Every structure is written in C-alpha cells, then in structure tokens.
Amino acid sequence: PIARTEEMQKQREELPIVKEEDRIMEAIRGHSVVVICGETGSGKTTQVGQFLWEAGWGDKSSDNPGMVAVTQPRRVAALSTSSRVRAELCLPSDSPLVAHRIRYSSTTSADTKLVFMTDGVLLRELAADFLLKKYSVVVVDEAHERGVNTDVLIGVLSRVARLREDMWKEGKEGIKPLRLIIMSATLRVSDFAENPTLFPTPPPVLHVTARQHPVTVHFSRRTSANYLEQAYKKVARIHSRLPGGGILVFCTGQNEIVSLVKKLEAKFGRKAIEARKRRVLEMKERDEKRAKGREEWKAARKAEREEDEEDANAGPVEMGDDLEAEEVELGDDKDLAADVDDGLYDEDDVDGLESDEDEEKFGGLDLEDDTDEPMHILPLYSLLPTDKQMKVFAEPPAGTRLVVIATNVAETSITIPNIKYVVDSGRAKERQFDINSGIQSFEVSWISKASASQRSGRAGRTGPGHCYRLYSSAVFENYFDQHTKPEILRMPIEGIILQMKSMNIDAVANFPFPTPPDRDSLRRAEKTLVHLGALEKSESVSKVGGKITELGRSMSLFPLSPRFSKMIVAGQQHGCLPYVIAVVCALSVGDPFMREQNLGDEDGDVPEMEEEKALSAAEIRHIRDPEIRRREELKVARKSFFSVQSKYAALGKGASDVFKMLSVVGAYEYEGGKDSFCEANFVRTKAMQEIHKLRAQISRIVQSTYPGIDAGFVPKLQPPSETQLKVLRQLLTSAFIDQVAIRKDIADKQSTISYSKVASTRGVPYRAFGIDEDLFIHPSSGLFHQAPPEFIVFTELHRTHKVWLKTITKINPA
Numbered sequence: 001p002i003a004r005t006e007e008m009q010k011q012r013e014e015l016p017i018v019k020e021e022d023r024i025m026e027a028i029r030g031h032s033v034v035v036i037c038g039e040t041g042s043g044k045t046t047q048v049g050q051f052l053w054e055a056g057w058g059d060k061s062s063d064n065p066g067m068v069a070v071t072q073p074r075r076v077a078a079l080s081t082s083s084r085v086r087a088e089l090c091l092p093s094d095s096p097l098v099a100h101r102i103r104y105s106s107t108t109s110a111d112t113k114l115v116f117m118t119d120g121v122l123l124r125e126l127a128a129d130f131l132l133k134k135y136s137v138v139v140v141d142e143a144h145e146r147g148v149n150t151d152v153l154i155g156v157l158s159r160v161a162r163l164r165e166d167m168w169k170e171g172k173e174g175i176k177p178l179r180l181i182i183m184s185a186t187l188r189v190s191d192f193a194e195n196p197t198l199f200p201t202p203p204p205v206l207h208v209t210a211r212q213h214p215v216t217v218h219f220s221r222r223t224s225a226n227y228l229e230q231a232y233k234k235v236a237r238i239h240s241r242l243p244g245g246g247i248l249v250f251c252t253g254q255n256e257i258v259s260l261v262k263k264l265e266a267k268f269g270r271k272a273i274e275a276r277k278r279r280v281l282e283m284k285e286r287d288e289k290r291a292k293g294r295e296e297w298k299a300a301r302k303a304e305r306e307e308d309e310e311d312a313n314a315g316p317v318e319m320g321d322d323l324e325a326e327e328v329e330l331g332d333d334k335d336l337a338a339d340v341d342d343g344l345y346d347e348d349d350v351d352g353l354e355s356d357e358d359e360e361k362f363g364g365l366d367l368e369d370d371t372d373e374p375m376h377i378l379p380l381y382s383l384l385p386t387d388k389q390m391k392v393f394a395e396p397p398a399g400t401r402l403v404v405i406a407t408n409v410a411e412t413s414i415t416i417p418n419i420k421y422v423v424d425s426g427r428a429k430e431r432q433f434d435i436n437s438g439i440q441s442f443e444v445s446w447i448s449k450a451s452a453s454q455r456s457g458r459a460g461r462t463g464p465g466h467c468y469r470l471y472s473s474a475v476f477e478n479y480f481d482q483h484t485k486p487e488i489l490r491m492p493i494e495g496i497i498l499q500m501k502s503m504n505i506d507a508v509a510n511f512p513f514p515t516p517p518d519r520d521s522l523r524r525a526e527k528t529l530v531h532l533g534a535l536e537k538s539e540s541v542s543k544v545g546g547k548i549t550e551l552g553r554s555m556s557l558f559p560l561s562p563r564f565s566k567m568i569v570a571g572q573q574h575g576c577l578p579y580v581i582a583v584v585c586a587l588s589v590g591d592p593f594m595r596e597q598n599l600g601d602e603d604g605d606v607p608e609m610e611e612e613k614a615l616s617a618a619e620i621r622h623i624r625d626p627e628i629r630r631r632e633e634l635k636v637a638r639k640s641f642f643s644v645q646s647k648y649a650a651l652g653k654g655a656s657d658v659f660k661m662l663s664v665v666g667a668y669e670y671e672g673g674k675d676s677f678c679e680a681n682f683v684r685t686k687a688m689q690e691i692h693k694l695r696a697q698i699s700r701i702v703q704s705t706y707p708g709i710d711a712g713f714v715p716k717l718q719p720p721s722e723t724q725l726k727v728l729r730q731l732l733t734s735a736f737i738d739q740v741a742i743r744k745d746i747a748d749k750q751s752t753i754s755y756s757k758v759a760s761t762r763g764v765p766y767r768a769f770g771i772d773e774d775l776f777i778h779p780s781s782g783l784f785h786q787a788p789p790e791f792i793v794f795t796e797l798h799r800t801h802k803v804w805l806k807t808i809t810k811i812n813p814a
C-alpha cells in the first residue's frame with residue numbers, strides 16, 4: 001500500500017490502464033511473455049512498473065527480488081518517467097528506489113526496485129551479463145516504433161527468458177524466471193505476438209481500451225510544399241478563432257522548430273502582445289487627445305464665432321480642421337498598420353482555396369473574437385537540453401495558450417497534458433539508407449498512416465479535439481504507407497551486428513528478429529566488419545557466420561559505430577589517441593557548427609555579440625528603422641561568423657571539416673566549456689556538451705580496456721602536431737576507404753573539362769565508388785569556397801535536389 005496524495009490518486013484513477021490492473025497482473029503471473037497494447041496516454045509507461053512494485057516485484061525480500069526495468073527508445077522519456085513515477089509514489093526526488101539509467105547518467109543503487117532506462121543501455125548490459133541476473137522483469141516500451149535497439153532487444157530477451165526458465169526448472173542456484181512485457185501504442189503487434197521464431201507459444205495480448213475523445217480530422221484541400229508557412233497560419237488562426245486548449249504542431253527537425261517558435265513568438269508571444277497592446281493604447285490615447293483637442297478648438301472657434309457674428313469667413317478654418325484630421329490617419333504607426341494588414345486578422349485572405357475550407361471547418365465551432373491572449377510557445381526536440389524539454393509538462397502561465405512545436409518525440413513517447421488541437425505537417429525527418437550504395441541520409445518524407453493517426457490522437461486526451469493535417473486526403477491515400485518501416489530495414493546494421501556477435505550470437509541469420517533485415521544489408525554489414533578486422537572472414541558466402549575477432553571484441557566495447565571504434569583501436573600511435581577520441585566523438589554527435597543561413601533571419605538566432613563588438617552592437621541599438629537595424633545586426637553576425645569559421649578551419653590549413661571540429665572542441669574546452677563560448681562561436685551548446693561527455697566516457701573505456709595506455713581524460717587539448725594530423729588523416733581514410741570521392745575530371749580519363757583552375761567547388765562534380773551519379777561538396781563544408789581538391793574522404797552523403805558530400809577531408813593536401 002502506497003501513501004499517494006489524494007490528487008495523485010485521482011489522476012491515476014482516471015488512467016484507463018489502472019482499471020485493468022488485476023487483469024494485467026494476472027497475465028504477468030501466468031505467462032513469461034505478455035504483450036500490452038494501449039493508446040498513448042493510457043498510462044502504460046508510468047503505471048505498469050508501479051503495478052509490479054505494488055505486487056512486490058523488485059522487493060529484496062520477495063520471491064522476485066530482481067529489479068524491474070522499463071526500457072525506452074529515448075533518453076528524455078526515461079528521465080521524465082522516472083521522475084514522474086517517484087512523484088506518483090510519493091518518494092523524494094532523489095530516492096534511489098526508482099532510478100534511471102541512460103547514457104552518461106545512472107542513479108541505480110543496491111536499493112533500486114524500478115529502473116527506467118534506454119534500450120541501448122540494456123543491450124550493452126546484455127553483453128556483460130547475458131542472463132540479466134539483476135532483473136526479474138523487463139518491460140520493453142514503445143515497441144510499435146520498431147527501433148533497431150528495441151527489435152533486437154526483444155529478440156535477445158526472448159532467448160534469455162527461455163534460458164532462465166530452463167535453468168530455474170533445472171533448479172540452478174539463484175536463478176529465477178525472467179518476465180518479458182512488450183508494450184505498444186498501436187494494435188499492430190503481429191510481428192511480435194504471431195511470430196513462431198520469436199515466441200513458439202504466442203504470448204497473450206492485452207488491450208487497454210482508452211477513453212479517447214473524438215478527434216475531428218481536417219485535411220487541407222491542397223498540399224503545399226511550404227508546410228512551415230502553413231503551420232504558422234494554422235496556429236495563428238486556431239489561436240485567434242477557436243476556444244482555449246493547447247496546440248501541438250508536428251515538424252521534422254530542430255531548424256524548423258526553432259524558426260517556427262521564433263516567428264510565433266514575434267507575433268503572439270507575451271512580449272509581442274504586450275507591445276502591441278501598448279501601441280494600440282497609445283494610439284487610442286493620442287486619438288482621444290487629438291479629438292479632444294479638436295473639440296476644444298471647435299468649441300473655442302464656435303464661441304469666437306458666436307461672439308463675432310459678423311465674421312463670415314469661417315471656411316478655411318473648417319478646411320484646416322479636416323486637414324489635421326487626415327494627418328492623424330496618415331501619421332499612423334506603420335508597424336501596427338503592417339500587423340493588421342498581413343492577413344492574419346483578415347477573414348478571406350490567407351491562402352485562397354484553403355481559407356474557404358477553413359470557414360467550413362471552423363463553421364461548426366464556437367468562434368472567439370480575435371484574442372490578445374499570449375501564446376506560451378515551447379520547442380520540443382531531442383537535441384534540446386533536457387530541462388527545457390521537461391517544460392512541456394508544466395502548467396502554462398495563467399492566461400496563456402500552450403503551443404508546443406515538436407518532432408516525433410511527442411507522437412507517442414511523451415504525452416503533453418491538455419492538447420486540444422494538433423497541426424500535423426505529415427512529414428518526418430528519417431534516416432534513410434540505400435543498401436546498394438551504402439549511403440545514408442536524413443530525408444524529410446511522408447509519415448505512415450499509423451503515425452498520422454497517432455499524431456491526431458494527441459488532440460483527444462482531455463476532451464474532443466481537432467487535428468489539422470497540412471496535406472490533402474489524396475496525398476494521404478496515395479503516398480502514405482500503412483505502417484512505419486522498421487528501422488532495421490532502413491539503416492546500416494554493422495553496429496548492431498557487431499554487438500550481437502559480442503554476445504556470441506554467431507548465426508545472425510538465424511536470429512529471431514521481429515522483422516529480419518534484408519540479406520543484402522546483412523552481407524554488407526559483414527563485409528564492412530571483415531574489412532575493419534572485427535570479424536573473421538566467413539567460409540560460407542551465404543551466411544553471416546564470421547566469428548568475432550579479438551579486435552572486434554575490443555571494438556564492441558565502445559558505444560560507437562564500428563568505423564569509429566576501429567579508429568580508436570587503431571589510433572594509439574604518436575600520442576594521437578586523445579585527438580582520435582575527440583574527432584570520433586565529434587563525428588558521432590554530429591557537426592556542432594551552426595549554418596550561416598541560421599543567422600539573424602527568421603531561421604535562427606542572432607547570437608549575442610562577443611565583448612569587443614559591444615560597441616557596435618550598442619550603436620546598432622540606436623538605429624531606429626527595425627529593418628535597417630536587423631540588416632546591420634545580420635552584417636555584424638555574418639562577419640563574426642565567417643571569422644570564426646576561418647579561425648577553426650585553420651587547423652590543417654582548411655583541408656578538413658573534421659579538423660575544424662577538432663579545433664573547436666579544443667577551444668571550447670580551453671575556455672572551460674562555457675555556454676557563452678558556444679554563442680560567440682556559432683556552435684550548438686547541446687552538441688558541445690554531448691561531445692564533452694562522450695569523450696569522457698570513451699576515455700574511460702580506453703583506460704579500462706588498455707590499462708597500459710595513459711588515456712586519462714584531460715578535456716583540454718594542445719593543438720596537434722603535423723605528424724599527428726597526418727596520422728588522423730590516415731585513420732580517417734582507412735575507416736572510410738569506401739567513402740572516397742574523386743573529382744570527376746580526374747576520375748574520367750576521357751574528360752575534356754578540367755576543374756584544376758577554378759576557384760570554388762560550386763558546381764564541381766565528384767564521383768565515388770559504387771554510386772552512379774554526380775556528387776557535390778556541400779556549402780556547409782569549409783572546402784566549398786576553395787579550389788576543388790582531387791581526392792576527398794567524406795563521412796556523410798545528403799540527398800536534396802543533388803547529392804551532397806558532407807564532413808570532408810582532403811586526402812593528399814599539397
């Protein structure tokens with residue numbers, strides 16, 4: 001029995017899953033594997049662990065003393081639910097009884113009964129203790145998302161559960177059966193529940209019927225490519241016309257989210273609204289004053305006239321009066337006029353056809369008049385610092401409307417309270433992987449019908465809601481897949497294969513994947529791993545059967561892509577290791593540099609100026625015209641942006657984006673890892689922090705794997721020597737030997753064109769092994785504005801209207 005507060009008790013009782021507690025616990029007691037399906041927000045993530053807790057699981061004195069683990073695909077979900085559950089159980093916020101374990105942060109102790117962790121962390125733990133003896137139950141959450149880690153975890157755990165059961169039946173000392181619970185937000189669980197390779201006896205599937213309120217779905221008549229603009233308009237319309245209730249907007253990534261937040265903030269944020277109110281008030285006062293003045297003046301004139309009835313010459317005076325009145329109109333506040341004029345408040349402006357449709361849609365609802373209630377606008381994406389992400393759970397300030405601009409995180413992982421309106425772009429940024437070229441990229445593409453329905457469902461948690469889809473029903477019918485493709489089918493799998501091999505799962509082809517990966521991609525993974533020396537060459541061509549080598553085993557200890565692990569394992573010469581670690585960590589986390597296009601304009605922030613620029617910033621503040629001021633600010637920002645870029649590109653003489661990253665990592669640490677450094681140097685704070693943490697973690701692993709090597713983590717880096725840079729370049733090239741690009745005129749011997757004399761790489765085509773199209777150096781590369789090098793190694797390819805080479809290093813610099 002738990003002393004929950006009355007308030008908590010009430011909130012809990014409203015969750016659909018709480019009514020099913022007995023049925024769920026009965027199933028768990030009677031079966032080693034149970035599948036639970038329940039609508040997002042029905043209480044799966046926060047409650048199931050508590051059911052087990054109350055039934056005594058995890059209690060050291062009980063029959064099932066092992067911990068209860070609940071796995072999540074995302075760190076923020078593991079963090080937010082562990083703290084939520086501590087609160088629900090009325091435990092102090094630092095109680096070790098309910099803990100979390102995510103990369104870089106673990107609060108488990110000997111007392112822990114319930115732990116929320118990422119699936120990646122549990123997978124790593126399996127390599128060290130395949131029987132998971134510390135645990136009595138593993139709950140794999142968000143299984144419907146079909147992430148690689150989740151899929152593989154379910155496959156491995158199906159084996160572990162069977163093994164523990166057998167050992168327990170044989171009476172092995174200290175072994176108890178392991179319970180496996182799979183939770184999904186959708187009904188599509190046949191890949192788990194009806195998959196005899198995975199579970200010979202099908203596990204029971206329990207459905208939790210959520211009391212979901214009706215959500216009215218509105219398709220757009222047209223599908224515009226500019227969905228951000230559409231989203232902005234839709235949010236503005238909902239806000240000004242529809243009754244209170246939170247708005248949740250689904251976008252695809254950080255840049256979009258930041259720009260939309262900024263744009264909404266500029267118009268509907270508290271500050272903007274207050275400024276507007278102030279201006280309206282001032283104008284009204286001015287009008288009143290002038291009107292009053294006019295009245296007084298007229299009265300005075302009248303009095304004069306009455307006094308001097310002989311004066312017939314009143315005409316010009318009246319005219320003067322009119323003139324003045326007109327001046328008042330003309331001298332109106334330009335900004336405000338622009339505000340009113342940009343269509344947002346105008347009924348039939350916005351987007352032709354669409355606005356008719358809006359009339360229809362909004363027709364049946366209670367319309368409110370234009371509101372001057374501010375929006376409380378919050379971004380939500382995974383790169384956002386965790387404390388900022390957690391803000392969505394807090395009550396918005398009184399008298400404001402909550403507007404959350406989110407990525408997929410809000411689709412099922414996180415339930416934001418009181419959302420009434422959903423605006424769905426219908427897109428998501430997904431990692432795509434072309435098996436033939438082995439090239440991955442992030443592409444914005446249509447989501448699945450299942451995802452679209454998850455998204456609209458977010459609007460019906462607390463009452464009837466509305467979902468505005470920024471695409472037409474025809475696009476939905478014709479272009480949306482039924483379900484999201486499991487991640488294992490769309491990403492390189494050498495990392496996960498190496499991890500499986502390190503758990504001694506040799507016959508990967510026979511592994512009970514919920515959805516087995518493509519044979520080609522298995523073969524490609526094997527080839528890469530053999531090439532990196534992580535696997536023995538297998539005799540049989542048809543089977544991914546190669547055994548893991550000693551080198552592979554060391555590589556598997558690093559939570560990195562095998563190419564990067566190889567660089568670390570191979571990079572122990574000439575005191576290079578600290579640099580290799582820094583480079584690999586920066587590459588793993590991703591390019592920390594912001595893009596030029598994110599400066600100042602609506603796509604991004606004008607970062608705070610460095611101190612020596614304070615004067616010019618102060619000067620700029622005195623510029624009256626906002627447009628000129630903005631342009632001047634942008635100019636200053638650009639100038640310092642480019643000087644920063646060339647400062648960091650200087651390492652290795654501008655020949656490598658990788659060295660540029662190394663250089664900024666060094667400078668960041670040298671200045672003590674401050675946020676102000678990131679602002680002044682145009683790098684993303686969260687990325688720099690992640691790189692720092694990852695370096696510490698990797699250094700620790702190196703130290704414990706190679707006790708002879710001094711890899712104690714010293715954040716500060718001296719600039720590398722020429723020799724060290726050369727070694728780094730070699731390591732990079734050998735890890736990415738299949739990702740070398742050659743300038744097209746060099747690759748093609750018959751070529752009559754030569755790019756040897758041109759000054760920029762703009763439009764200069766490159767070719768790479770196994771890819772039958774032209775590739776171009778991306779403008780974000782430091783090499784873009786230089787003479788085009790003949791050979792380069794790249795770590796990333798990105799397809800938009802062209803295929804772009806990113807994160808580039810010149811192979812044989814002059």
Ligand code: ADP
Pocket residue numbers: 015038039040041042043044045046047080081083084393412413415416417
């Ligand atoms: P499910 O896993 O089925 O989607 P959850 O257990 O995550 O459902 O959520 C149940 C309820 O608890 C939701 O109403 C959600 O808003 C609330 N909730 C979950 N996490 C938090 C949190 N960190 N703070 C406040 N409320 C939360």
Ligand code: MG
Pocket residue numbers: 041044045046141412413
């Ligand atoms: Mg959940």
